Amino acid sequence: MRNREYIFGNIDWLTVTLYLLLVLMGWLSIFTASAGEDIAGIFDFSERYGKQFIWIILAIILAIMILIVEAKFFSAFSFWIYGFLIVILIGVLFFGSMVAGSKSWFKIANFAIQPAEFAKFATALALARYLSTLNIDISQLKTKLYTLGILFFPAALILLQNDTGSALVYFAFALVLFREGFSGMIIVIGIVMGVLFVLTLLLGEYWVIAGLSAIGLLTFLLKKKWRKQFKLLLGIVIMASTFVFSVHYSFENVLEPHQKKRINVLLGIEQDLQGAGYNVNQSKIAIGSGGLTGKGFRNGMLTRNHFVPEQSTDFIFCTVGEEWGFFGTSVVVLTFLALLIRLVHMAERQRSRFSRIYGYGVASVLFFHIAINIGMTIGLAPVVGIPLPFFSYGGSSLWAFTILLFIFIKQDANRLNVL
Amino acid sequence: MYLKDYSGRKYVIIGMFILMGILFLLRLFYLQIIDNSYKLSADNIVLRNIREYPPRGCVYDRSNNLLIYNEAAYDIMVIPRQVKKLDTLAFCRLLGIDTSVFIAQLKKAKRYSYYKPSVFLKQVSKQDMGKIEEKLFMYDGFYSQTRTLRHYTHPIAGHLFGNIGEVGQSDMEHDPFYKAGDYIGKSGIERYYEKFLRGKSGLTVVEVDVHNRVKGSYMEGKFDTLAVPGKDLVLTIDLNLQEYGEQLMQNKKGSVVAIDPKTGEILALISSPAYDPNLLVGRERTKNYNLLLNDSILPLMNRATMGTYPPGSTFKMVNALVALQENAITQNTYFSCQGKRTSPIKCTHDHVSPLKLDMAIQQSCNSYFWNTFNAILNNHKFRDVHKGYESWYRDVVSFGFGHGFKTDIPYEVGGNIPSKDYYDKAYNGRWNAMTVRSLSIGQGEILVTPIQLANLGVIIANKGSFYPPHFLKKLEGSDSLMTVFNKLYRTSVASLHFDIVQESMLEVFDGDHGTARYYRLDSIRQCGKTGTVQNPHGDDHSLFIAFAPMENPQIALAVVVENAGYGSTWAAPIASLMIEKFLKGGTKRLELEKKIMEVNLLDPNRSEKRKAQ
Known part of the structure; x- marks a missing residue:
């Protein structure tokens, strides 16, 4: 119980530094994206950069509070926090306000809060708590069902709010499960399904099935091991073909028109510079026009003149691309990468399973957000409305990511006290 | 506790993170440094x-x-x-x-x-x-x-x-x-x-x-x-005929529909009062639209397709044809008529009695058609009035009444031929020919549109068959529509029964007692039938259906003039002038033409004046 009296002892200062660096870069980007010609000062709270400044100050206070709280608090109250967030998510379905087609905000006076952002850390806590129960056997069906249930509840409620992007984030927890010993096949099957989905949309189902059959046949002829498993091989090919046939059906009937359009635009099947393709194309022009060194701080004409929609929230990365060029984008990407690798490193040094699982949860959620958000601005991922962690404008998202991260920093700081 | 140690999997996860980083950096390198198309020379160019x-x-x-x-x-x-x-x-x-x-x-x-x-x-x-x-x-x-x-x-x-x-x-x-x-x-x-x-x-x-x-x-x-x-x-409309028809119908409420019987092509479709379509263009559209919408004479309503009227005496020919087909009467069946003293329906026309079918059509004898209708419903073939009625209903519907044509006709309504169920409900199942007697002379619940009436002219001209009326003449890529519009329909009445109806309709113009004898033309053999439709809301509607020339029909039409009195006064001359315009390109009956174009039947004082006379 050393350093008990000194709350900042044992804190991983590298992570904290990376966090502060990202928040600062984010604020600078919001500043250029939202500031007009005349700047009244950074405390102009009618502008987004002024508001974000307050959110940042409050986020740092929140972080310090988390560091003061006893580390055990979070593991002990995991399920309570999770349950509370579930109730809030249900509440928002009934009492929430509509913003841009999603019913996912609570409005109190001038202040709006998005519970879906906070549900992520609560889910990570609950998952960590459940999987660190003594004598748990993950090979049991019951355990698997409970685990999926913990993830499914918040995701389904968020989907009901019509916030598809935030619901998709829960797929990120597959990485945590993978690390904890769940079969790696889930991820492999997921990737294979994704590849088949894209190929089917691009080439048509008959070519894909022909390809699948050819691969099956070649495997059968060339690999002796598989020849004995003929039925299994045939089963896999048939299952995959069935999936391929269902692609168009689910594409046409399950997805909303705007979602179809976004996927088609990404795959280059459809070009629509007025609708779905508009954001991405403007975003690519903004980033591409930055060149090697960028146009300089507050010189990005595209971003400053609002030619990229949603540029202080979901498309904030464009501002970096246009004003700081390839140097700037590389710094951001590498900073995020460093943070992710550092988090995995920290997770692996935990003595308690709770802390480790939670650490992986943090890394996975951040990874998913970064991959999708930056991916969409440069045309590598479909347009999914989720924020770039620590960067995007918005109090809910900044606070939620701060809480997510600092709970883990606190657990890590306390790791030596765990017996 | 875990049986196995999975810590090796961290390398897979870190590998995924690094892969993402590399992909991003490569893509950014390409976008920002290699691909010149995004590097716009002036830093303020936008799309x-x-x-x-x-x-x-x-x-x-x-x-x-x-x-x-x-x-x-x-x-x-x-x-x-x-x-x-x-x-x-x-x-x-x-x-x-x-x-x-x-x-x-x-x-x-x-x-x-x-x-x-x-x-x-x-x-x-x-x-x-x-x-x-x-x-x-x-x-x-x-x-x-x-x-x-x-x-x-x-x-x-x-x-x-x-x-x-x-x-x-x-x-x-x-x-x-x-x-x-x-x-x-x-x-x-x-x-x-x-x-x-x-x-x-x-x-x-x-x-x-x-x-x-x-x-x-x-x-x-x-x-x-x-x-x-x-x-x-390319529409089937004939510009000259359409324009002429609108001139004839000015200052009148009603409509004229003319169809080419050989193809079902609509030659003219006039709804009056009309409006200039140029009014509904451009910035003035909303203003003018609201003016038209709120006008009490309803200029926006397409009376030719949406106006429903009892067909009156024009429907007598349908009853005659159905009766002939169902063997309820023959061409030589006589019925007597006591004029105004006849029951249950009095006859207002002055003519000989007893009389045969041809004279009954020419003279529009109400008593004759009541007896005919009674004979259809009490047909010994069915032994039951309700069965007889259902048979009548099927025959009438085969003439295109009671439903729309489902072609390119805008906003058409189906009109109404009351079904047996309707009367069962209305009279608790206890009803007979007497109860529904108005149907015999085209009154009562029965409602038809002018376009359906024109189609009746087509059917008689074709002796029992018709193509659905339509506007489409030529349009690239419309083959499937053309197939639908060029489908030939047959009524349930055999063509041999139509001869007597055609001859009687010729007598309406050419006979010495015909109701349209004043509009006879030496050069064209016109066939027609007047209708004067009782209207509970005001003066009678003047109706006329016609086709010409009899030996080779090229135009069939229906004219409805609301609140204008006898069919022979206004509707018949309009029909005759339209026929002449279409077949001869114009008329020599300039006085008649002038009288029709100039009369104002919308004048609210007119009916008062007429009553006073």
Whole structure:
């Protein structure tokens, strides 16, 4: 119980530094994206950069509070926090306000809060708590069902709010499960399904099935091991073909028109510079026009003149691309990468399973957000409305990511006290 | 505890993270350093999408006379973010608008988007645009976009052409083809043939600088598409006949429908009062539309397809044909008539008694058709009045009554032929021929539209068959529609029964006692039948159906003149003049023509005057 009296002892200062660096870069980007010609000062709270400044100050206070709280608090109250967030998510379905087609905000006076952002850390806590129960056997069906249930509840409620992007984030927890010993096949099957989905949309189902059959046949002829498993091989090919046939059906009937359009635009099947393709194309022009060194701080004409929609929230990365060029984008990407690798490193040094699982949860959620958000601005991922962690404008998202991260920093700081 | 140690899997996860990082860096390297297309020389060049609106298809009449065409018009567009401080007063004077309009429109555009263009002022004419264009460049954030407006060569046929207007929210949700500000056929032919007429809009992406000056095409036109013009439509309408019919019908309420019996092609479809379709074009559209909508004589209503009337005596021929087909009467069946003393239906016509079918049609004898109808329903074939009625119902419906034709006729209603169930409900199952006797003379619950009446003329002219009435003559890519419109329908009445009806209709014009004998023509053998329809709301409606020439029918038509009294007074001469116009190109009966064109049957004092006389 050393350093008990000194709350900042044992804190991983590298992570904290990376966090502060990202928040600062984010604020600078919001500043250029939202500031007009005349700047009244950074405390102009009618502008987004002024508001974000307050959110940042409050986020740092929140972080310090988390560091003061006893580390055990979070593991002990995991399920309570999770349950509370579930109730809030249900509440928002009934009492929430509509913003841009999603019913996912609570409005109190001038202040709006998005519970879906906070549900992520609560889910990570609950998952960590459940999987660190003594004598748990993950090979049991019951355990698997409970685990999926913990993830499914918040995701389904968020989907009901019509916030598809935030619901998709829960797929990120597959990485945590993978690390904890769940079969790696889930991820492999997921990737294979994704590849088949894209190929089917691009080439048509008959070519894909022909390809699948050819691969099956070649495997059968060339690999002796598989020849004995003929039925299994045939089963896999048939299952995959069935999936391929269902692609168009689910594409046409399950997805909303705007979602179809976004996927088609990404795959280059459809070009629509007025609708779905508009954001991405403007975003690519903004980033591409930055060149090697960028146009300089507050010189990005595209971003400053609002030619990229949603540029202080979901498309904030464009501002970096246009004003700081390839140097700037590389710094951001590498900073995020460093943070992710550092988090995995920290997770692996935990003595308690709770802390480790939670650490992986943090890394996975951040990874998913970064991959999708930056991916969409440069045309590598479909347009999914989720924020770039620590960067995007918005109090809910900044606070939620701060809480997510600092709970883990606190657990890590306390790791030596765990017996 | 875990049985196995999975810590090795961290390398897979770290590998995924690094893979993402590498992918991002490669992609960014490509976008920002290798791919020159994104590296725009001037740092303030932006893109603007210019939609190229396709010209809508033109519309022609059956002889390829132009009916509807397009004329250029301009929309003034605004991009609010680029609007700089300007001399509002001078700008408003230039556009000819009020400052309040300026403020409202700019506010509306800002609410939609700061950086996307919105329409600031719609449909500026070519003349006005000339002087605006010269100075528009001085106002940052404003520019013009070319559109087209419909124009009509003749002020006719507004009801059947319909009109176009801006798409609504539901249109856009229904069909992603439409974008805000697009035009769509709202009614009539414009609406029915929308998919053919609209064409496909093109898109040009251009680079513009901050002053909104076009710098040139973006990426050598990689994203540009060409506009595809709409297809031209040839209608079955005969321009001269349509125009003439509207002149004859002016200052009257009612309609005229003329059809080519050989094809079902509608030659003219007149609904009166009519309006000039040019009124519903451009910026005045909403204002004029509301004026027409609120007019008490309902000029927007298409009486030819939506007006329902009891067919009156014109329906007697249907009853005669059904009776012949069902063997309820023969051509030589006599019934007696005691004129005004006859029960249950009195006959107001003065004629010999007893009389045969041919005389009964010519003289429009009510008693004869009551007896005929009674014979159909009490047909010994069925032993049951209700069965007899069902058989009558089936026969009548086969004439195209009681339902729409489902072709390109705008807003058609089906009319009403009461079913057996209807009477069962109304009379608790206890009813007989006496109860529904009005049907024998085309009164009561029975309702038909003028277009159905014209089709009755077609059926008699063709001796029992008809093509559904339609407007489509020629349109590229409309083969499937053509197949539907060119399907021949047969009534359940055999063609041999039609001869006597045709001959009797000839006598209506040519016989010494025929009800239309004053409109006889030596050069054309016209066949017709008058109808005077009792109207509980006012004066009787004047009806007439006709076809000509008898030996080789080329036109069949129905005329309805509301509240005009006897069928022979107004409807019959209009029909006869239309026939002459179509077959001979004009008339020598100038006095009759003048009298009809000049009479004002809308004058509210007229019926009072007539009663006083």
